[in-house]
Amino acid sequence: MNVAGLRADAARERAVLAALASPAFLILGGLLFIPAGWLFWLSFYDETGLSLANYRRMVTEPAYLSVFGVTLELSLLVTVLAVCLGYPLAYMIAKLPGRAATICLTLVLVPFWTALLVRTYAWLVLLQRRGILNTLLMKWGLIDQLLALVHNFTGTAIGMLHIMIPFLVLPVYANMRALDHDYMRAAASLGASPASAFWRVYLPLTFPGLAAGTVMVFVICLGFYVTPQFLGGGRVTTVSMKIQQNVTTYVDWGAASALGVVLFVMTAGIFWLASRVLSLRSLTGMQPP
Amino acid sequence: MSGGALPIAVRELTKRYGQATVLDGVDIDVASGEFLTLLGPSGSGKTTLLMILAGFTRPDAGSLRFGAQEMVRTPPHRRNLGVVFQSYALFPHMDVAGNVGFPLSLRGVSVDERRRRVRTALELVRLDDFGSRRIDQLSGGQRQRVALARAIVFEPGVLLMDEPLSALDKKLREQMQIELRRLHARLGMTVIYVTHDQREALTLSDRIAVIDHGRIQQIDTPRRLYERPGSHFVADFIGDSTFLPVSVIDGVARWQDRVLALADPPAMDGKFLLVIRPEKLAIVGVGAAGGGNRIDAVVEDIVYQGDSLRIDLRLADGAVITLNEPARAARIAALPARGAAVGLVMDPADTLLVPAP
Numbered sequence: 001m002n003v004a005g006l007r008a009d010a011a012r013e014r015a016v017l018a019a020l021a022s023p024a025f026l027i028l029g030g031l032l033f034i035p036a037g038w039l040f041w042l043s044f045y046d047e048t049g050l051s052l053a054n055y056r057r058m059v060t061e062p063a064y065l066s067v068f069g070v071t072l073e074l075s076l077l078v079t080v081l082a083v084c085l086g087y088p089l090a091y092m093i094a095k096l097p098g099r100a101a102t103i104c105l106t107l108v109l110v111p112f113w114t115a116l117l118v119r120t121y122a123w124l125v126l127l128q129r130r131g132i133l134n135t136l137l138m139k140w141g142l143i144d145q146l147l148a149l150v151h152n153f154t155g156t157a158i159g160m161l162h163i164m165i166p167f168l169v170l171p172v173y174a175n176m177r178a179l180d181h182d183y184m185r186a187a188a189s190l191g192a193s194p195a196s197a198f199w200r201v202y203l204p205l206t207f208p209g210l211a212a213g214t215v216m217v218f219v220i221c222l223g224f225y226v227t228p229q230f231l232g233g234g235r236v237t238t239v240s241m242k243i244q245q246n247v248t249t250y251v252d253w254g255a256a257s258a259l260g261v262v263l264f265v266m267t268a269g270i271f272w273l274a275s276r277v278l279s280l281r282s283l284t285g286m287q288p289p
Numbered sequence: 290m291s292g293g294a295l296p297i298a299v300r301e302l303t304k305r306y307g308q309a310t311v312l313d314g315v316d317i318d319v320a321s322g323e324f325l326t327l328l329g330p331s332g333s334g335k336t337t338l339l340m341i342l343a344g345f346t347r348p349d350a351g352s353l354r355f356g357a358q359e360m361v362r363t364p365p366h367r368r369n370l371g372v373v374f375q376s377y378a379l380f381p382h383m384d385v386a387g388n389v390g391f392p393l394s395l396r397g398v399s400v401d402e403r404r405r406r407v408r409t410a411l412e413l414v415r416l417d418d419f420g421s422r423r424i425d426q427l428s429g430g431q432r433q434r435v436a437l438a439r440a441i442v443f444e445p446g447v448l449l450m451d452e453p454l455s456a457l458d459k460k461l462r463e464q465m466q467i468e469l470r471r472l473h474a475r476l477g478m479t480v481i482y483v484t485h486d487q488r489e490a491l492t493l494s495d496r497i498a499v500i501d502h503g504r505i506q507q508i509d510t511p512r513r514l515y516e517r518p519g520s521h522f523v524a525d526f527i528g529d530s531t532f533l534p535v536s537v538i539d540g541v542a543r544w545q546d547r548v549l550a551l552a553d554p555p556a557m558d559g560k561f562l563l564v565i566r567p568e569k570l571a572i573v574g575v576g577a578a579g580g581g582n583r584i585d586a587v588v589e590d591i592v593y594q595g596d597s598l599r600i601d602l603r604l605a606d607g608a609v610i611t612l613n614e615p616a617r618a619a620r621i622a623a624l625p626a627r628g629a630a631v632g633l634v635m636d637p638a639d640t641l642l643v644p645a646p
Contacts, residue, residue: 185343188364188366189365190391191366193366194366
């Protein structure tokens with residue numbers, strides 16, 4: 001009874017859903033996948049035609065190797081520091097009562113709402129040779145010569161760290177907030193000191209959030225451009241900066257594309273690894289963040 | 290496997306949250322090996338009291354001794370108490386044996402000894418072969434048992450339980466109550482148990498402390514609490530009671546103009562309430578001869594409830610009281626019709642007065 005009519009209704013609902021999603025599909029497909037595919041194709045070409053020269057260069061030329069070295073070192077350092085600073089911060093906010101937690105979380109999020117360039121220049125004002133920090137430290141007599149805090153690796157790391165902390169705090173905080181207080185109470189009642197309760201119960205139970213945040217921070221760091229460009233002072237060259245150089249200075253789309261492909265493969269690989277670990281975690285009964 | 294049950298002494302325990310006084314000078318003594326239930330409506334302070342005993346909440350004032358030792362400032366991990374949580378709080382990243390073995394590994398028990406004691410604890414809660422199960426593979430009742438095994442495996446002198454059965458369905462809950470009785474009889478530790486379920490409290494406890502507004506209203510054996518409640522609140526909170534106003538003058542209790550025969554008359558004159566419990570009344574014919582306190586009533590409604598019949602009766606002054614009849618065929622056949630006038634009889638031993646509030 002009514003079979004044809006009900007089927008037609010279902011088909012109409014599907015058509016409406018497809019129509020609603022189609023603009024996003026067109027933008028993603030037309031403006032992202034097609035150019036990216038074309039760049040992928042370009043990376044296997046040089047002036048002589050089809051070749052692997054663009055990739056060979058990356059393993060043979062020391063300049064390229066050091067670009068990858070710097071990028072990985074910078075990303076690892078920023079990720080480790082973001083974990084060291086972000087995890088305790090998330091813990092403190094998760095412990096606060098509702099209203100205070102909302103305020104603190106908003107403060108953490110303010111960097112998200114400020115333009116990247118503005119924040120980067122702000123660091124320049126703070127950290128440069130005659131900047132606010134150096135001036136104050138000298139005035140208080142804590143240092144007797146000016147610190148080189150910017151236009152180098154240190155400055156780049158500080159600027160990136162500041163931008164990345166919210167990316168770590170948010171998933172970790174969400175995980176901590178969702179955690180039942182009774183777990184830590186149970187651990188204490190069973191005889192666990194605060195330290196062993198942390199290592200044996202709290203950290204494992206907040207690991208999914210921590211892993212998600214860590215992966216996010218590391219992957220975004222791999223592709224950083226603006227901050228190293230402005231705070232690195234030409235001494236820090238990351239993969240993205242090398243890509244930009246290849247395009248604007250040498251007009252070598254093939255070399256730039258090859259770098260992009262490698263960066264993409266690294267990122268995808270990290271996500272794949274992380275998804276393996278995280279799904280393993282959820283298999284052991286832990287809630288995903 | 291009792292590691293020596295401990296007596297508990299609570300003195301003048303007080304806890305305020307801002308303006309609200311949650312515990313108002315609570316005194317309790319629990320004998321070693323006793324099963325004491327804290328019973329009260331929600332917001333009465335019973336859970337706060339348990340949290341203070343466990344060390345998760347800091348009181349504003351008071352003393353708390355387990356055995357001879359003052360514990361009120363001891364952090365929870367040094368109190369050596371078993372705690373069973375309403376949410377069970379089993380660690381999802383450990384299997385059943387990992388959870389039960391956790392307190393032992395914290396105490397530096399060797400791997401072999403730990404394995405042996407985990408097995409014994411799981412046998413005790415009838416989960417012999419569940420050691421390698423993940424927590425999310427367990428049913429609610431099984432989780433409850435694992436939580437219990439984890440709380441007793443290190444042989445604490447005191448076991449605290451916070452509404453541990455409230456997440457289970459009725460049948461399982463009743464089954465677990467029997468198991469808890471059996472375990473307590475076998476292990477003999479001191480138990481403090483929080484519930485808002487009066488039947489559960491009556492079933493499990495050696496004594497029950499009824500709490501309201503942060504004060505102990507009465508602390509007594511289940512039978513004395515039910516049959517000799519000391520106040521209107523306790524009589525109302527435990528059991529389905531209806532109350533009729535009674536005045537006692539010169540030692541003679543009267544409801545309206547009838548004199549009531551009492552097995553246990555009050556020591557003082559004044560205003561009282563007659564406590565009428567549904568199972569203490571019997572229906573007799575109007576004007577039938579016989580002893581006991583008689584009340585005339587009209588049958589207002591008869592509701593079939595499976596195991597029993599609930600009969601609502603209207604008294605001459607308009608008050609409605611309720612009576613329970615077991616649902617046996619002969620009794621059902623003999624029931625009066627709706628609207629019929631009947632006589633009700635209550636034995637003097639069951640006729641109970643509490644002071645009017």
